[in-house]
Structures are given as structure tokens and as C-alpha cells.
Amino acid sequence: xxxxxxxxxxxxxxxxxxxxxxxxxxxxxxxxxxxxxxxxxxxxxxxxxxxxxxxxxxxxxxxxxxxxxxxxxxxxxxxxxxxxxxxxxxxxxxxxxxxxxxxxxxxxxxxxxxxxxxxxxxxxxxxxxxxxxxxxxxxxxxxxxxxxxxxxxxxxxxxxxxxxxxxxxxxxxxxxxxxxxxxxxxxxxxxxxxxxxxxxxxxxxxxxxxxxxxxxxxxxxxxxxxxxxxxxxxxxxxxxxxxxxxxxxxxxxxxxxxxxxxxxxxxxxxxxxxxxxxxxxxxxxxxxxxxxxxxxxxxxxxxxxxxxxxxxxxxxxxxxxxxxxxxxxxxxxxxxxxxxxxxxxx
Numbered sequence: 107x108x109x110x111x112x113x114x115x116x117x118x119x120x121x122x123x124x125x126x127x128x129x130x131x132x133x134x135x136x137x138x139x140x141x142x143x144x145x146x147x148x149x150x151x152x153x154x155x156x157x158x159x160x161x162x163x164x165x166x167x168x169x170x171x172x173x174x175x176x177x178x179x180x181x182x183x184x185x186x187x188x189x190x191x192x193x194x195x196x197x198x199x200x201x202x203x204x205x206x207x208x209x210x211x212x213x214x215x216x217x218x219x220x221x222x223x224x225x226x227x228x229x230x231x232x233x234x235x236x237x238x239x240x241x242x243x244x245x246x247x248x249x250x251x252x253x254x255x256x257x258x259x260x261x262x263x264x265x266x267x268x269x270x271x272x273x274x275x276x277x278x279x280x281x282x283x284x285x286x287x288x289x290x291x292x293x294x295x296x297x298x299x300x301x302x303x304x305x306x307x308x309x310x311x312x313x314x315x316x317x318x319x320x321x322x323x324x325x326x327x328x329x330x331x332x333x334x335x336x337x338x339x340x341x342x343x344x345x346x347x348x349x350x351x352x353x354x355x356x357x358x359x360x361x362x363x364x365x366x367x368x369x370x371x372x373x374x375x376x377x378x379x380x381x382x383x384x385x386x387x388x389x390x391x392x393x394x395x396x397x398x399x400x401x402x403x404x405x406x407x408x409x410x411x412x413x414x415x416x417x418x419x420x421x422x423x424x425x426x427x428x429x430x431x432x433x434x435x436x437x438x439x440x441x442x443x444x445x446x447x448x449x450x451x452x
Contacts, residue, residue: 113439116420118282118365118392118432121313126357127350136345139165140335146345150352154319157355158304159295162327165348166339169281169318170199172305174207175333176320180275180303181241183208187277188229189244190216192251194279206337210238218388219249220257223264230272243269246279247297248286251423254369254393254430256286262300278304281318285311285391288362302326311362311392312354313433316347361433365392368431368440375444376401379451394429395422402452415446 114120123131137143147165154163166172173195177187187203189196191213195203203209214225221243231237243265247257257278269276278301280286280294287294298304303322308314320330334340366389373386373394383400396419398408405421412419422428431440 111416111442112418113416113435113443114418115429115431115435115443116418118310118430121432121434123315123350124313124353124357124433127314127353130349130353131346134345134349136343138342139344140340140342144343144345144348146352147348150348150355151319153352153355154321157294158298158321160298160321161324162322164320164327164330164334165341165344165351166305166318166320166334167316167341168309169279169305169307170202171334171337171339172307172318172320173199173277173279174202174337175330175339176277176303176305176322177203177209177242177244178207178333178337179326179330180277181207181209184210184238185241186210186212186231186238187242187244188212188214188221188226188240190214190219190221190246190249192216192219192249193244193246194250194281195244195246197251212240216252218255219246219252220261221245221265223268226265226268227272230268230274240272240274242275242277244277244279245301246281248282248391248393250281250393253388253395253428254282254285254391255388256290256390259290259292259296259300262297266300275302277301280304280306282307282311282391284359285362285366288359289366289391303330308351308354311365311432312351312358314347314350314354317351358433362392365431365433365435366390368392368435368437369394369429371437372429372431372440372443375440376447379444379448392431394431396427396429397425398427399425401447401450403450408450411450412446415449417443417446
């Protein structure tokens with residue numbers, strides 16, 4: 107069976123730009139961004155800085171580059187960044203932290219992506235020429251491998267306390283920070299106030315075709331701009347991209363709540379089909395992790411079976427398939443996905 111109807115739940119990166127985005131991109135006023143002369147990009151950076159309660163912001167091509175540039179600004183070759191063992195910067199960025207920036211990652215076990223403050227303290231290196239220098243604590247919000255879970259404010263405050271005591275910086279990989287904000291009710295500026303620099307993506311839940319942001323102090327962004335150029339991120343007439351991002355700020359943030367509701371409904375429906383295949387109580391934003399053994403499949407086999415029925419999902423980690431809701435997945439699409447799940451369940 108091959109279905110003509112496609113519901114793509116692999117990622118929220120698969121979204122298509124809205125008509126309003128396409129119109130804004132076509133009509134964007136542009137200039138040379140490397141010379142700070144692209145008015146659309148300058149406006150976006152100003153708006154993002156204000157929204158985040160920060161002094162400045164910098165547009166970058168991708169979240170991976172944003173993380174690399176941010177961490178290189180906070181640390182240098184031979185230094186160490188503490189992160190969760192399931193962190194995106196450690197698992198999904200092609201070892202760029204080590205290969206490009208010369209920075210070592212120190213992976214710690216977390217609980218749903220959250221690091222215990224005592225564990226953080228125990229991982230900080232003593233001041234000796236024998237060891238790498240601990241420079242940064244990296245947090246992820248929402249946490250990808252944990253299934254879109256939110257990093258609680260109290261735990262960020264605890265990490266901040268450790269960082270202040272040991273003179274460390276905090277970087278937040280906030281690729282889906284607006285999902286965290288909408289779901290928790292915590293303003294993005296409150297998250298930013300507790301960290302030294304943050305990245306977020308326009309090309310995920312906000313539905314833009316390209317682009318991410320780095321936010322922080324004016325000095326931090328000044329230095330990040332230099333490293334962006336060093337790593338090949340100096341662009342020119344970026345207004346054709348950032349015009350879509352401006353539309354996203356106006357139209358795409360509040361609607362994330364719909365994605366969260368759809369994800370919860372999907373998780374609850376799969377749990378009814380195969381109890382224990384999902385944990386609906388832990389679906390905090392727009393991701394659903396499915397234990398395919400409960401449905402009678404290995405992950406790759408389940409992905410194939412669902413793909414034959416037009417439901418695209420992603421074999422994620424051992425025994426797990428990920429499904430992600432986004433603006434191009436409707437309530438009717440969730441119903442269709444559940445029908446197909448029930449049809450293939452063994």
C-alpha cells in the first residue's frame with residue numbers, strides 16, 4: 107500500500123514558508139549585511155534583541171553555526187564545555203565543537219536533559235595545567251533527545267548559581283525556545299536573563315525556510331560576529347531571508363500552542379492503541395517519542411510501515427521513533443496518523 111496523502115512528522119524543519127513569508131521575501135529591502143547595511147536584517151536583529159531583553163542579536167544561517175559561534179566566543183581551544191550527554195551540540199553537530207573550535211565537551215548524565223547542580227560542581231576541573239579549563243555550562247531548551255522537554259526555570263537558576271560561583275558562562279541552545287515559552291508561560295526574556303548567550307531557530311517551529319539567531323550582550327555579539335565570519339557565515343543580502351523571520355515574529359509564536367495540543371493528542375491516541383508506547387504526561391511541547399516494540403516493530407520497520415501509509419516519522423534512537431507536530435500538520439492529519447498507526451499495530 108502506498109498512500110497519496112502525506113503527513114510529515116519527521117521534524118518541524120520540514121515546514122514550507124507561508125504565503126505572507128513568501129511575499130515579504132519577494133519584496134524585502136536589502137543591502138550588504140557584512141557591512142551592516144541590510145535594513146531588513148538590522149530590523150530583525152533589533153526586534154529580537156528587544157524581545158529577548160538583550161543588548162544585541164546576530165542572524166546566522168543555522169542553529170548549529172549559532173551554537174558553534176556562541177561557544178567559541180565563550181571558550182577557546184583547550185577549554186571545556188559541560189553539557190548533558192544527550193545534548194544536540196554533542197550528538198548532532200558533527201563534532202564541530204572539537205574539530206572546528208578546539209573545545210572539548212564534558213558530557214554528564216541528565217534527567218530529561220536537566221543537569222543536577224551537584225553533578226555540575228563535581229565536573230568542574232581543578233585549576234591545574236594538567237586539565238582542560240572548564241569555561242561554559244551548556245543547557246538545551248527544549249531538549250531534543252529528551253522529546254521536547256522544557257528546562258525548568260528553577261533548574262536554570264541552580265545552574266546560574268554554580269556558574270557564578272565558579273566564574274563560568276552559560277550558553278543556552280534554545281533552538282525551540284519559543285515552544286518552551288509558550289508551553290510554560292515563561293517569557294523568552296526571562297530565560298535569557300539567566301544565561302550569557304542563547305541561540306534559537308526560525309527554521310523549526312516558527313516555520314521559516316532558513317535562519318537562526320544568537321542573542322546576548324553587545325560585547326558578546328561583537329565577538330560572535332567575528333567568529334561567524336571566520337566560520338563562513340558572513341552573508342550579503344540576507345533581507346530576502348530575514349523578511350520571513352520578521353513575519354514569523356508577528357504570526358507564528360502564539361500558534362505553537364496548537365502544535366503542543368496536537369502532539370498531546372497524538373501521544374494519547376497512540377497510548378490507547380498500544381499502552382506504554384508513549385508517555386503522554388511527558389509530552390510538554392511538540393514532540394512525541396514512540397517505543398515501537400509496543401506496536402510490534404523495530405524502529406526502522408515501523409518507519410517503513412507508516413511511510414507506506416503516508417505517515418513520515420523518524421527512527422530516532424535505540425527502540426524509539428520520533429513524531430513532531432508543526433504548522434503544516436492539522437487536526438485532521440493527527441486523526442489520519444492515528445488511523446494509520448492503529449492499522450499497522452500488531
